[in-house]
Amino acid sequence: MSVMAQAADRSDAHGGKSLLRFITCGSVDDGKSTLIGRLLHDSALVLEDQMARLEADSAKFGTQGADIDFALLVDGLAAEREQGITIDVAWRYFATARRKFIVADTPGHEQYTRNMATGASTTELAVLLVDARKGMTTQTRRHATIVSLMGVRHLVLAVNKMDLVDFDEARFREIEADFSDFVARLADDKAAVTSIPISALKGDNVTTASEHMPWYDGPTVVAHLETIDVASDRAGEPFRLPVQLAVRPDQSFRGFAGQLSSGSVAAGDAVAVLPSGRKSVVKSIVTMDGELETAVAGQSVTLTLEDEIDVARGDVFCPPDVPAGVANQFEVTLIWMGDEPMLPGRPYAFKLASANARATITSLKHAINVNTGEKLAASKLELNEIATCNISLDRRIAFDAYSDNRDIGGFILIDRLTNHTVGAGMIHFALRRSSNIQWQSLDVDKRARAAMKDQRSAILWFTGLSGAGKSTIANLVEKKLAAMGKHTYTLDGDNVRHGLNRDLGFTDADRVENIRRIGEVARLMIDAGLITLVSFISPFRSERRLARELVGEGEFIEIHVDTPLEVAESRDVKGLYKKARAGEIKNFTGIDSPYEPPQNPEIRVDTAAMSAEDAADEIIEHLVRAGIID
Amino acid sequence: MSALGHLQALEAEAIHIMREVVAGTDKPVMLYSIGKDSAVMLHLARKAFHPAKPPFPLLHVDTTWKFRQMIEFRDRTAREMGLELIVHINQDGVARGINPFDHGSAVHTDIMKTQALKDALDKHGFDAAFGGARRDEEASRAKERICSFRTADHRWDPRAQRPELWKLFNTRLSPGESVRVFPLSNWTEADIWLYIEAEDIPVVPLYFAAVRPVVERDGTLIMVDDERMPLADGETPKMRKVRFRTLGCYPLTGAVESEAATVADIVAETQAATSSERQGRLIDTDQAASMEMKKQEGYF
Numbered sequence: 001m002s003v004m005a006q007a008a009d010r011s012d013a014h015g016g017k018s019l020l021r022f023i024t025c026g027s028v029d030d031g032k033s034t035l036i037g038r039l040l041h042d043s044a045l046v047l048e049d050q051m052a053r054l055e056a057d058s059a060k061f062g063t064q065g066a067d068i069d070f071a072l073l074v075d076g077l078a079a080e081r082e083q084g085i086t087i088d089v090a091w092r093y094f095a096t097a098r099r100k101f102i103v104a105d106t107p108g109h110e111q112y113t114r115n116m117a118t119g120a121s122t123t124e125l126a127v128l129l130v131d132a133r134k135g136m137t138t139q140t141r142r143h144a145t146i147v148s149l150m151g152v153r154h155l156v157l158a159v160n161k162m163d164l165v166d167f168d169e170a171r172f173r174e175i176e177a178d179f180s181d182f183v184a185r186l187a188d189d190k191a192a193v194t195s196i197p198i199s200a201l202k203g204d205n206v207t208t209a210s211e212h213m214p215w216y217d218g219p220t221v222v223a224h225l226e227t228i229d230v231a232s233d234r235a236g237e238p239f240r241l242p243v244q245l246a247v248r249p250d251q252s253f254r255g256f257a258g259q260l261s262s263g264s265v266a267a268g269d270a271v272a273v274l275p276s277g278r279k280s281v282v283k284s285i286v287t288m289d290g291e292l293e294t295a296v297a298g299q300s301v302t303l304t305l306e307d308e309i310d311v312a313r314g315d316v317f318c319p320p321d322v323p324a325g326v327a328n329q330f331e332v333t334l335i336w337m338g339d340e341p342m343l344p345g346r347p348y349a350f351k352l353a354s355a356n357a358r359a360t361i362t363s364l365k366h367a368i369n370v371n372t373g374e375k376l377a378a379s380k381l382e383l384n385e386i387a388t389c390n391i392s393l394d395r396r397i398a399f400d401a402y403s404d405n406r407d408i409g410g411f412i413l414i415d416r417l418t419n420h421t422v423g424a425g426m427i428h429f430a431l432r433r434s435s436n437i438q439w440q441s442l443d444v445d446k447r448a449r450a451a452m453k454d455q456r457s458a459i460l461w462f463t464g465l466s467g468a469g470k471s472t473i474a475n476l477v478e479k480k481l482a483a484m485g486k487h488t489y490t491l492d493g494d495n496v497r498h499g500l501n502r503d504l505g506f507t508d509a510d511r512v513e514n515i516r517r518i519g520e521v522a523r524l525m526i527d528a529g530l531i532t533l534v535s536f537i538s539p540f541r542s543e544r545r546l547a548r549e550l551v552g553e554g555e556f557i558e559i560h561v562d563t564p565l566e567v568a569e570s571r572d573v574k575g576l577y578k579k580a581r582a583g584e585i586k587n588f589t590g591i592d593s594p595y596e597p598p599q600n601p602e603i604r605v606d607t608a609a610m611s612a613e614d615a616a617d618e619i620i621e622h623l624v625r626a627g628i629i630d
Numbered sequence: 631m632s633a634l635g636h637l638q639a640l641e642a643e644a645i646h647i648m649r650e651v652v653a654g655t656d657k658p659v660m661l662y663s664i665g666k667d668s669a670v671m672l673h674l675a676r677k678a679f680h681p682a683k684p685p686f687p688l689l690h691v692d693t694t695w696k697f698r699q700m701i702e703f704r705d706r707t708a709r710e711m712g713l714e715l716i717v718h719i720n721q722d723g724v725a726r727g728i729n730p731f732d733h734g735s736a737v738h739t740d741i742m743k744t745q746a747l748k749d750a751l752d753k754h755g756f757d758a759a760f761g762g763a764r765r766d767e768e769a770s771r772a773k774e775r776i777c778s779f780r781t782a783d784h785r786w787d788p789r790a791q792r793p794e795l796w797k798l799f800n801t802r803l804s805p806g807e808s809v810r811v812f813p814l815s816n817w818t819e820a821d822i823w824l825y826i827e828a829e830d831i832p833v834v835p836l837y838f839a840a841v842r843p844v845v846e847r848d849g850t851l852i853m854v855d856d857e858r859m860p861l862a863d864g865e866t867p868k869m870r871k872v873r874f875r876t877l878g879c880y881p882l883t884g885a886v887e888s889e890a891a892t893v894a895d896i897v898a899e900t901q902a903a904t905s906s907e908r909q910g911r912l913i914d915t916d917q918a919a920s921m922e923m924k925k926q927e928g929y930f
Contacts, residue, residue, distance in 0.1 A: 017635060017636045018634075018635065018636065019634070019635075019636040019639045019640075088773045088788070088791070089773070090772045090773050091765045091772050091815070091816065092766075092772065093765070093766050093816070093818045095818075095820070099636075100636040100821075102816055114793055115793070117793075117795070118793040118794060118795050121795040121796045122795075122796060122797075244646070244649040244650060244653055245649055245652065245653045247679060247680075247681070247682050248682070249681050249682035249683070253681055255681075257649055257678070257679075258649075259642055259645070259646045259797070286680065286681065287677065287680065288676060288677040288680040288681075289677075296634070298634045298638075298639055298642055299634070299638070299642050300641075300642040300643075300645035300646050300649070300677075300678070302680070313653055337793050349802065351798055351800065352798075353797075353798075354650070354653065406796055407796065407797060410795065410796045410798070411798070412793075412795060412798050412800060414800055414802055419800070419802040419803060419804060419807075420792060420800075421792040421793050421794075421795075421800045424793065424795045
C-alpha cells in the first residue's frame with residue numbers, strides 16, 4: 001500500500017484523494033438529473049464525443065427546448081431516454097482536485113422506493129432536491145424518510161430553481177425551516193443538515209458561488225461535498241471482520257480472508273470468533289504486498305491465528321472485550337422489494353455479511369407510511385412497503401445494530417424459488433427470548449418411538465384442488481396401513497379448520513399460516529413415530545416446501561392428486577365451486593386464487609387414469625420401497 | 631473512513647467482490663481480454679487469494695482478429711503466473727470465413743464474440759464469469775449491477791435486475807443460470823492508469839505511443855496489423871506515432887495520435903483527454919442504444 005501511496009503522490013494529487021459516495025434524491029421536475037449533469041459538465045467530465053451525443057439526444061428527446069438537457073446524460077437505458085424518466089439506479093463518477101465522488105442517481109417516484117433504498121445503502125451523504133417554487137412535498141418527505149432509515153447521516157437540502165423565485169431569501173429560509181422540522185421528527189435524528197440555495201440549470205452555487213444571492217454565505221454544493229468530514233469514526237469503532245473464506249494453499253498456511261468493516265487490528269491482538277466465542281491471537285496480517293503491522297476499516301486482508309481453532313465463512317472476528325452480539329431472533333426494519341408480497345411465516349433465504357441462514361418473519365408489528373413516517377397496521381408487505389417486524393433465523397449469527405455497523409447490521413432476504421432479492425432489512429436489536437429458550441434434548445427420540453411401532457415415521461402430504469379426491473385416497477391408504485398394524489393419524493383440511501385453525505380465513509396470509517401450523521402439528525406427529533397423512537389443498541409451493549423442511553430427509557412424501565379443474569368442478573361434491581363461481585366464496589383455489597402444482601412430487605396420482613383404490617395401492621408400494629414399512 | 635485513499639478503497643472493494651463470488655458460486659472463470667482492465671482485474675485476483683493462486687482459470691474468447699502483440703502478451707502472462715488459460719475460438723465462424731471487412735462489425739462481433747462467449751461458458755459449465763467492464767464506459771453499463779444475473783440462454787434483462795445493497799451480493803442461481811461479475815464497476819479510466827502506475831502492472835505495449843503503420847478510414851486510424859487487411863486502390867499505410875486507449879479487434883479499434891510513451895505520460899494524457907475512451911470502438915455506435923442491445927443478447 002505504501003508503494004501505491006508513493007506512486008500516487010509522484011504522479012499528482014490524484015491517488016491521495018479521499019472517496020465520497022453520495023446519493024441524489026428528487027425527480028426530473030426538481031432538476032436532479034440537471035444537477036448531476038452540471039456537476040459532471042463543470043468538472044469537465046463530459047467529453048467531446050459524449051457532448052456530441054448529448055446534443056443529438058437533446059434535440060430528439062430533450063425537455064429543455066433548444067438547451068442541452070443534462071438529464072439525458074445520466075439516463076442510460078433506451079426506455080429511460082425515450083420515456084424521459086429514470087427507472088434504475090445509475091452510478092456516476094467525477095473527481096475534483098480534492099476528492100473522487102461516486103454518485104448514486106436514483107428515481108424519485110414512490111414505485112421506485114426500493115431503488116432509492118438500494119442507492120442509499122452504500123452512501124454516506126444524500127443530496128435532496130426541492131423546487132423552490134413548490135417547497136417541501138410528499139416526495140421530499142419520503143426521500144428524507146428513506147435515507148434516514150438507511151442510516152445516511154449527512155443530508156444536503158438543495159433548494160433548486162432559485163432563479164424562478166427571484167433568488168428570494170425569505171422563501172429559502174421558509175423551506176429550510178420546514179425541512180429541519182420534519183427531519184427532527186424522524187426516528188433517527190442523528191442526521192446533520194446543510195441547506196444550499198441553487199440553480200442547477202444556471203449554475204448558481206453548484207461549483208461557483210452565486211452572484212445573485214449575496215445573502216447566502218455558505219459553501220457551494222461542490223465545496224461542501226469536497227470538504228465535509230464523513231470520515232466517520234469507523235476507525236475508532238470496535239474491530240469487526242466478517243470472514244469471507246479460508247485461504248489454504250497448502251498444509252503450511254491457513255488464513256482467513258475478509259474486509260474490515262470497522263476498527264483496526266494489529267498482529268498480536270487477541271480476537272474472538274463469533275458465534276462460537278472461541279479465542280485466539282492474530283499471528284500475522286497477510287497481503288500480497290507483504291505483511292502489515294496494522295489493518296484498518298475498509299481494507300481487505302487475510303489474518304492468520306496463533307491457534308488451530310475452527311473458523312469458517314460467516315464467522316466474525318471481534319475484540320474479546322467488545323464482542324458483537326450473537327442471536328437468532330431480532331426486531332428489524334424491513335423494506336420489501338419483491339413483486340410477490342411478503343407473508344409472515346413464509347421462509348426466505350437470509351444473508352448478512354458472509355453469513356447465510358433461513359429466516360421467517362414471525363410477526364409484522366406495524367408498517368410505516370413512507371410519506372409521513374406514521375405507523376400503520378398491516379398483515380403483509382407489498383413491493384416498496386416498509387415495516388417493523390420480528391424475524392427468526394434457523395441458526396445463531398454474529399451481528400451489531402444497524403445504527404452501529406451497517407455491514408453486520410444490514411441483511412437481504414432472498415426468495416428460495418426464484419432466487420430474487422426480495423427484501424432488505426436493518427437490525428434494531430436481538431429479542432431477549434432468543435437467548436433464553438433452549439431446545440429440550442430428550443433421550444427417547446423419534447427413531448426410538450417409531451421402532452417400537454415397527455415402522456419409520458413419515459408425512460404423506462396429499463395436495464390438489466378441492467374435489468380432486470385427496471381425502472378419499474388418504475382414507476383408503478390409512479385403512480390399508482391400519483390393516484397392516486401400522487400406527488397412523490390423518491390431518492384433514494376441513495377438520496383442522498373447525499378447530500386449531502378456526503381463526504384463519506382464506507387470504508394468502510392466512511393460507512400461509514394455516515399450512516405452517518399444519519406442518520408443525522405434523523412434525524410433532526412424526527416425532528411421536530406416526531405415519532401422518534395430511535390432506536390439504538395447500539396451493540402454494542413455498543409453504544409445501546416449508547413443511548418439507550420441517551422434517552428430516554426422506555420423511556416427507558408429497559403426493560399430487562392431479563385432477564383437471566373441469567373434472568373437480570363437475571364433481572363439486574360439496575357444492576363449493578358453484579358458490580365460488582357465483583361469487584359467494586372469495587379466494588377459492590382454482591377459481592380466483594392460484595394452485596401451484598408440485599414440480600417434483602414423490603408420487604403423482606392421475607385420477608383420470610386410475611381409480612382411488614389403485615392409487616392407494618401404488619402409495620403403499622412406494623412406502624415399502626422407501627423403507628417406511630416392510 | 632480514516633486513512634484509505636480512493637485507489638486503496640477501490641482495490642479493497644474489488645477484492646471483497648471476488649472473494650464473495652468465489653465463495654458463493656460453484657465454477658467461476660475470469661474473462662481475460664488482455665486489455666488494461668483485464669490486467670488490473672487479474673492483479674487484484676492475485677491479491678484477493680494470496681498466498682494461494684486465484685481459484686479459477688482465465689478464459690479468452692479469441693475472434694482471430696486480435697492484435698498479434700495481444701496474443702503474445704496473453705500467452706506470456708498466463709505462463710509466467712502459472713495460471714490455466716482457456717482460449718476459445720468459434721470454429722464454425724472461422725469455417726464460414728466470418729470477418730469484420732466482409733460481414734461488418736455487428737455480424738462479426740455477434741458471431742465471433744457474443745456467440746463464442748456463450749458457447750465457451752456453456753461448454754465448460756461456468757456459473758460465474760468475472761469481467762473487467764466499468765460503469766463509466768457507457769451509459770447502459772452505468773445501470774448494471776456488480777453481479778449481473780443472466781438467464782439460462784445468457785440474456786440480460788435490465789428491467790429485472792436484483793437490487794444490490796451494502797456489500798451484499800446475491801449469487802444464488804437456478805440450474806443453467808449464471809452471473810457476470812464486474813469487480814471494477816466503480817473504477818474510471820483514470821483510476822485504472824493510476825493503479826497500473828502505482829502497482830507497476832505490465833500491459834500490452836500497444837498502449838504506448840510508437841510509430842506504427844495506419845490507414846485512415848472515416849476519420850478513424852486503423853493499424854495494419856497483418857496481411858489480411860484489405861487495402862483500397864491507392865491506399866497505402868502511413869507510418870504515424872500512435873497508441874491505443876482501448877484494445878479490441880484490430881480492424882475495429884481506432885488509434886489516437888499520441889506522444890505518451892510511459893504510464894506516467896498516459897496518466898497525464900487521460901486526465902487532459904477531451905474524448906471518451908470507447909470513442910475508438912466502432913462496435914459501440916453501429917446502431918442506437920447499441921451496447922444495451924448487445925448486452926441483452928449476451929455480450930459482456
